[in-house]
Amino acid sequence: MFKIGDKVVYPMHGAGLIEAIEEAEVLGERKQYYILRLPVGEMKVMVPIATSRDVGLREVIGKEGIQEVFRILKENSTVMSSNWNRRYRANLEKIKSGDVFEVAEVVRNLILREKEKGLSSGEKKMLDNARQILVSELALAIEIEEEKTKFLIDSAFA
DSSP states (O other): OOOTTOEEEETTTEEEEEEEEEEEEETTEEEEEEEEEETGGGEEEEEEGGGTTTTTOEEOOOHHHHHHHHHHHHSOOOOOOSSHHHHHHHHHHHHHHTOHHHHHHHHHHHHHHHHHTOOOHHHHHHHHHHHHHHHHHHHHHHTOOHHHHHHHHHHTTO
16 A cells, blocks of 8 residues: 555556545545646546556656666667557557556657657657656656656667
């Protein structure tokens, strides 16, 4: 169980802080919820405590995880399907997993593909989304501003 002030990641949305733990009635059911504040987009999210692990809520990575993310970003891309639809679905599954290392792979592979061949509009949106998820977690993990985090990610490709 998490507590107020914990830094957590909510898959597909990014990282944030648990601001409160409240009981609320939603659709006629009273449940306890984590109230998350996601700095990116200043969004607040209510996550039922009972199902928080099932939806993939997890702690922000530590120092070793940060180093692993940057190692992944600096690697060559992994083999991806040449079929746009298959590639898109595979990348979406990685993002949905909530695993920061898989999200880093998607960011790396799409950035490298963009430099090589360009991206479709769908893949550009996916890259923006995956990059934002990665930025939000790294910014909280390293405890630096979002803009500096974006610079660190971009510098991995320089």
